[in-house]
């Protein structure tokens with residue numbers, strides 16, 4: 450089967466990686482409009498529950514992630530006294546760039562083809578594909594095109610205060 454994942458974020462890459470591992474006979478291409486190893490944001494955090502799910506799907510890549518990431522367990526956040534103590538979930542974290550490097554590398558090693566700098570206009574760009582995975586993110590063109598079929602359920606929330614402050618600080622730096 451010829452499979453094309455439109456979008457090389459975590460969803461497209463990890464799907465490609467797992468599918469290739471389970472079915473090496475499939476030809477899988479991940480199409481991404483950005484450059485290799487481009488990342489947005491500083492860090493990636495996976496909770497222990499996420500790591501457990503990843504381990505159950507592919508223990509090999511999960512082990513690589515756990516080696517590359519830093520793990521922490523108990524963190525208590527205190528705000529205005531001990532009554533407000535919150536325990537933060539056990540998690541593992543790394544720089545976003547390390548995560549992207551790892552996912553790209555693991556997919557390539559298994560034989561997934563990665564096509565960078567390629568903007569897809571939609572699923573019709575790939576008439577030769579037997580399966581197209583719409584891994585093109587939150588504003589997915591493909592999901593929007595077939596919204597009546599997929600019926601996406603999106604809830605838009607106000608921006609968290611810390612992100613708004615961060616953006617404001619960046620704006621001031623650039624004036």
Ligand SMILES: Cc1cc2nc3c(=O)[nH]c(=O)nc-3n(C[C@H](O)[C@H](O)[C@H](O)COP(=O)(O)OP(=O)(O)OC[C@H]3O[C@@H](n4cnc5c(N)ncnc54)[C@H](O)[C@@H]3O)c2cc1C
Pocket residue numbers: 455456457458459460461480481482483489490492493494495567568569570571584585586587590
């Ligand atoms: C600031 C920030 C911090 C975050 N921190 C964490 C965290 O610590 N831990 C965590 O688990 N999650 C985190 N998230 C959430 C996480 O980034 C998303 O859940 C995740 O990226 C979703 O993956 P995705 O592959 O579905 O979509 P995306 O990551 O959005 O990937 C979609 C990809 O498709 C490509 N694409 C889109 N359209 C096209 C097209 N037409 N042609 C070709 N390519 C296309 C895009 O360039 C992109 O690379 C964070 C999100 C943000 C915004």
